Amino acid sequence: MEFEVTHRCSTTRARVSRMKLAHGETALPTFMPVATQAAIKGLTPEQVESLGITLILNNTYHLNLRPGTDILNAAGGAHLFEGWKHNMLTDSGGFQLVSLSKFTTITEEGALFYSPFTGESTILTPEESISIQHAIGADIIMQLDDVVPSLLQGPRVEEAMERSIRWLDRCIQQHKSSEKEHMQNLFAIVQGGLDSSLRDRCLDGMLERRDQVAGYAIGGLSGGEEKGVFWRIIKQCADRLPEDRPRYAMGIGFAEDLLVCVALGIDMADCVFPTRTARFGVALTHKGPMNLKLGKHAKDFSTIDSTCPCLTCREGVSRAFLHHIVTHETTAAHALTIHNIVFQAQVMGQARDAIIAGTFPDYLRSFFSGYFGDRGYPEWCVAALRSVGVDLLKNTDIPVVSGGGAKWEYSDAA
Amino acid sequence: MSHPIAFTLSSRNPPPNISAFGPRTATFCIRNIAIDTPGMLTCTSRGVVPHLSHDNVKRTKGIRWIHTPFESFLEHKPPVPTLQPQQGQSPKINSFLRFSEDEYVLSVSLRDLGDGREMPANTNAFVTANCIQGVRRVTPSDWQSYMISCNPDIVFSLSDVPFTPPPYSQKRLTKSIERSALWLSDILRSSGPSPGPRSKPSNVFVQMAGSASAPARTAFADSLIEILRGKEAEAIQPLKCLDEGVAGYVFDMVPLRLALEGAGDLSPASFNTLFRASLSVLPKTKPRLVTSARGPHEMLRLIQDVGIDLFDTQWAQRSADIGVALDFTFPVPSHEVSGKRDLGHNLYDTAYARDFSSMMGSDDLTSGVSCQCGACSPCSVSPSEILRHSSVDSELGAKSGGTSDAPLNSAYTRAFLHHLLHTHEMSAHSLLAMHNITVMDGFFAGIRGVLSQNDLAVFEAETSRFFETYSEDTDGAGSQNVFRAAEKCWAEVEILRGKGRLARESEKEKAESAAAANIVLTMEMEEKGAEGGSGTAVSLPFAPDGESMITS
Numbered sequence: 001m002e003f004e005v006t007h008r009c010s011t012t013r014a015r016v017s018r019m020k021l022a023h024g025e026t027a028l029p030t031f032m033p034v035a036t037q038a039a040i041k042g043l044t045p046e047q048v049e050s051l052g053i054t055l056i057l058n059n060t061y062h063l064n065l066r067p068g069t070d071i072l073n074a075a076g077g078a079h080l081f082e083g084w085k086h087n088m089l090t091d092s093g094g095f096q097l098v099s100l101s102k103f104t105t106i107t108e109e110g111a112l113f114y115s116p117f118t119g120e121s122t123i124l125t126p127e128e129s130i131s132i133q134h135a136i137g138a139d140i141i142m143q144l145d146d147v148v149p150s151l152l153q154g155p156r157v158e159e160a161m162e163r164s165i166r167w168l169d170r171c172i173q174q175h176k177s178s179e180k181e182h183m184q185n186l187f188a189i190v191q192g193g194l195d196s197s198l199r200d201r202c203l204d205g206m207l208e209r210r211d212q213v214a215g216y217a218i219g220g221l222s223g224g225e226e227k228g229v230f231w232r233i234i235k236q237c238a239d240r241l242p243e244d245r246p247r248y249a250m251g252i253g254f255a256e257d258l259l260v261c262v263a264l265g266i267d268m269a270d271c272v273f274p275t276r277t278a279r280f281g282v283a284l285t286h287k288g289p290m291n292l293k294l295g296k297h298a299k300d301f302s303t304i305d306s307t308c309p310c311l312t313c314r315e316g317v318s319r320a321f322l323h324h325i326v327t328h329e330t331t332a333a334h335a336l337t338i339h340n341i342v343f344q345a346q347v348m349g350q351a352r353d354a355i356i357a358g359t360f361p362d363y364l365r366s367f368f369s370g371y372f373g374d375r376g377y378p379e380w381c382v383a384a385l386r387s388v389g390v391d392l393l394k395n396t397d398i399p400v401v402s403g404g405g406a407k408w409e410y411s412d413a414a
Numbered sequence: 415m416s417h418p419i420a421f422t423l424s425s426r427n428p429p430p431n432i433s434a435f436g437p438r439t440a441t442f443c444i445r446n447i448a449i450d451t452p453g454m455l456t457c458t459s460r461g462v463v464p465h466l467s468h469d470n471v472k473r474t475k476g477i478r479w480i481h482t483p484f485e486s487f488l489e490h491k492p493p494v495p496t497l498q499p500q501q502g503q504s505p506k507i508n509s510f511l512r513f514s515e516d517e518y519v520l521s522v523s524l525r526d527l528g529d530g531r532e533m534p535a536n537t538n539a540f541v542t543a544n545c546i547q548g549v550r551r552v553t554p555s556d557w558q559s560y561m562i563s564c565n566p567d568i569v570f571s572l573s574d575v576p577f578t579p580p581p582y583s584q585k586r587l588t589k590s591i592e593r594s595a596l597w598l599s600d601i602l603r604s605s606g607p608s609p610g611p612r613s614k615p616s617n618v619f620v621q622m623a624g625s626a627s628a629p630a631r632t633a634f635a636d637s638l639i640e641i642l643r644g645k646e647a648e649a650i651q652p653l654k655c656l657d658e659g660v661a662g663y664v665f666d667m668v669p670l671r672l673a674l675e676g677a678g679d680l681s682p683a684s685f686n687t688l689f690r691a692s693l694s695v696l697p698k699t700k701p702r703l704v705t706s707a708r709g710p711h712e713m714l715r716l717i718q719d720v721g722i723d724l725f726d727t728q729w730a731q732r733s734a735d736i737g738v739a740l741d742f743t744f745p746v747p748s749h750e751v752s753g754k755r756d757l758g759h760n761l762y763d764t765a766y767a768r769d770f771s772s773m774m775g776s777d778d779l780t781s782g783v784s785c786q787c788g789a790c791s792p793c794s795v796s797p798s799e800i801l802r803h804s805s806v807d808s809e810l811g812a813k814s815g816g817t818s819d820a821p822l823n824s825a826y827t828r829a830f831l832h833h834l835l836h837t838h839e840m841s842a843h844s845l846l847a848m849h850n851i852t853v854m855d856g857f858f859a860g861i862r863g864v865l866s867q868n869d870l871a872v873f874e875a876e877t878s879r880f881f882e883t884y885s886e887d888t889d890g891a892g893s894q895n896v897f898r899a900a901e902k903c904w905a906e907v908e909i910l911r912g913k914g915r916l917a918r919e920s921e922k923e924k925a926e927s928a929a930a931a932n933i934v935l936t937m938e939m940e941e942k943g944a945e946g947g948s949g950t951a952v953s954l955p956f957a958p959d960g961e962s963m964i965t966s
Contacts, residue, residue: 324487
């Protein structure tokens with residue numbers, strides 16, 4: 001991997017970098033859409049490419065179940081199997097330890113999975129995870145970490161954090177002993193739950209191994225924790241992670257979360273949210289999410305966003321027509337997935353441009369006032385951005401509201 | 415705006431054209447769009463080509479004529495497309511559905527012509543149609559006003575097709591042909607409450623009524639060419655007969671199949687007789703369109719025996735829904751070995767799990783014919799069309815891209831499609847829909863190619879070779895038939911991973927935990943019984959699926 005920070009925001013910790021991997025370059029900060037089972041749901045790789053996406057995520061756990069490493073090896077890896085020419089990142093399968101925990105038991109050796117399809121048990125060790133990721137062949141691979149639910153407290157969190165460091169060593173070992181080191185780049189994952197002292201200890205351990213990892217992820221967040229805790233952990237980790245390594249916040253996808261993370265020094269993020277919410281009929285916009293299932297859109301002949309460059313908006317597809325097809329036709333999911341992926345890319349692309357132009361604080365202020373102006377700034381966003389020198393409240397009378405602040409359009413009444 | 419259809423039969427059609435039922439080639443023109451026939455139209459559901467986003471519709475060159483059932487829009491009154499703001503000269507329906515009138519011919523019928531479900535009876539005053547909220551009644555004047563407002567290129571006149579179990583009495587058939595003729599005259603009626611330049615639809619197609627009765631079909635056709643008098647004549651003037659206002663004839667296979675099934679005779683000959691009963695008295699210069707034909711065998715027969723010009727691709731699109739990749743060509747490549755082949759591949763079949771060939775497989779290499787669809791010949795958009803989200807993106811694109819031409823990518827493999835189908839990924843159906851529609855496009859191009867040799871014997875020989883080479887989709891039972899086997903696999907994956915999965919799983923979980931609770935309770939009761947020494951039957955309170963469980 002070639003990684004070079006090209007621009008820095010003079011106020012916040014935000015930065016623009018170029019990351020060159022085996023399948024091309026990707027400009028950071030960026031958002032990675034998720035192709036869980038080797039496809040961005042509903043789209044072809046040609047379509048994803050046309051949206052200006054150069055880095056997607058595949059899930060190791062799922063690809064290992066189907067199609068399995070035999071077939072991936074026979075195909076020559078996931079890039080060739082699924083026809084994706086650009087960069088790819090695979091998770092380690094660790095996250096599914098939490099999300100599918102009823103199928104899983106953790107031991108020092110690894111994670112014991114029961115296949116939900118066959119009921120057969122397989123053990124996912126750090127070595128095994130890396131081998132599977134070698135078969136998939138993603139440009140960035142992740143260490144297997146011991147993930148516990150974000151809200152868990154007590155000794156299990158500490159155990160998981162320490163085990164994640166031990167497992168990192170085993171992953172490094174496995175990766176080094178392969179011939180894949182020049183093609184694939186291993187990232188470490190900082191764990192430690194919501195406890196800042198555990199996070200610090202994890203950072204200590206993982207920073208000692210910096211010469212053996214290409215980048216760092218921050219894991220164990222975005223699981224329902226309080227936003228005030230969330231941003232402080234992100235900041236704590238981002239502040240300590242080395243300047244010359246990309247920093248990846250796992251599972252982050254709301255626009256406000258993304259921009260706060262970028263301001264705190266994060267380079268990469270992924271989440272199923274924009275593509276999943278598309279399938280439920282929600283379009284993301286600069287004024288907040290728009291639920292096209294609602295009756296109020298039935299006779300609205302405007303596009304989702306007249307300034308959006310996505311295919312759906314450029315083609316002039318109206319909210320009324322989308323209302324007619326959402327949740328009935330797969331093409332509605334396609335149209336909104338295209339729009340939402342472009343929305344995420346635009347939010348991040350405009351952040352890159354603003355950082356380069358030295359106007360990132362202005363961009364933050366204008367984005368947040370457009371997005372939250374009608375109902376008030378979430379308190380945690382104000383606090384987080386203040387911590388890096390941006391005052392959202394300057395020259396505005398937009399109120400501050402407590403709570404997570406995620407915006408939803410639930411009903412016609414709202 | 416009126417854009418009349420020009421339908422020009424080739425002067426070089428094979429000689430038995432005198433019979434009016436021989437195979438024929440023609441060019442169908444509207445505005446600047448020309449469609450060669452025999453050719454095809456693409457079906458839609460709720461106004462979209464299923465599984466194809468607009469860019470993938472564009473990628474699929476065979477899609478030139480799009481047919482849209484209107485009934486899903488009856489959820490609102492007035493239907494939402496009629497409220498679409500006028501955009502330039504574009505018909506509202508094109509603006510609403512985003513199918514540019516410069517690129518697509520758009521036809522509209524009230525009903526989904528592939529839907530044979532039982533419906534409440536029509537009356538003299540209205541036709542019943544389906545939308546998500548239930549059955550809606552549509553009067554002829556509703557239909558005329560919707561179509562004048564939406565202004566599609568082609569409107570299908572309302573038709574009184576019985577969707578009740580056959581057989582149909584003579585009285586019912588008489589009603590059916592009378593109403594259909596009356597409703598045709600209603601839509602051709604130029605007068606109306608709001609006279610103006612667009613007071614009637616431009617091009618009207620009529621569904622050939624008469625069901626499975628040859629005399630009834632001829633009677634309906636006769637009523638089209640009958641010179642009208644008196645009030646009836648006034649209503650449609652300056653037209654002298656209804657047929658003068660008709661731009662094309664439509665044959666719906668679904669109701670016809672239902673009726674013939676009732677009569678126990680689904681032989682090709684009986685279809686021929688009925689089609690000819692409709693067409694014999696009508697001018698042979700108008701396009702003949704068949705909806706819901708079941709596969710290439712049926713299409714070839716209808717081209718050869720009745721001279722059909724246009725087919726919808728409902729069958730091929732349905733195949734894409736259920737995971738079948740079509741794999742056939744017309745004419746059959748000369749090297750093709752003996753032994754019957756299937757028309758397609760059930761890609762759910764585990765035989766394809768490691769098959770890294772394209773959907774049309776090795777044929778690509780040997781016959782020199784390669785499928786040009788977005789799945790078999792995928793093509794990146796040109797670098798200039800790729801969205802850029804920041805100033806540094808374009809630098810990156812220039813560095814990593816290089817060539818200005820859009821590069822051709824490797825074909826999607828059967829193994830990948832097998833994977834996508836089993837993981838319930840929507841992309842599988844997008845790729846299959848592009849492919850299957852393209853296979854149909856190639857099939858019709860092949861037919862036109864053979865017909866252009868102007869020698870009926872050659873066409874007939876190629877048709878029989880096709881019949882010898884490929885099994886008809888209805889052939890074979892159960893898993894022997896790829897279409898039925900695929901439908902079964904599709905349904906299994908749908909239940910396992912499709913819509914409503916979580917609800918089904920929680921039901922199952924509840925049932926399982928109820929069963930577990932019952933076991934515990936049984937054991938407790940048995941222990942108690944052993945202690946107490948009594949052996950009475952115990953009825954258990956937790957019963958899965960609402961059944962009560964009795965155990966001793």
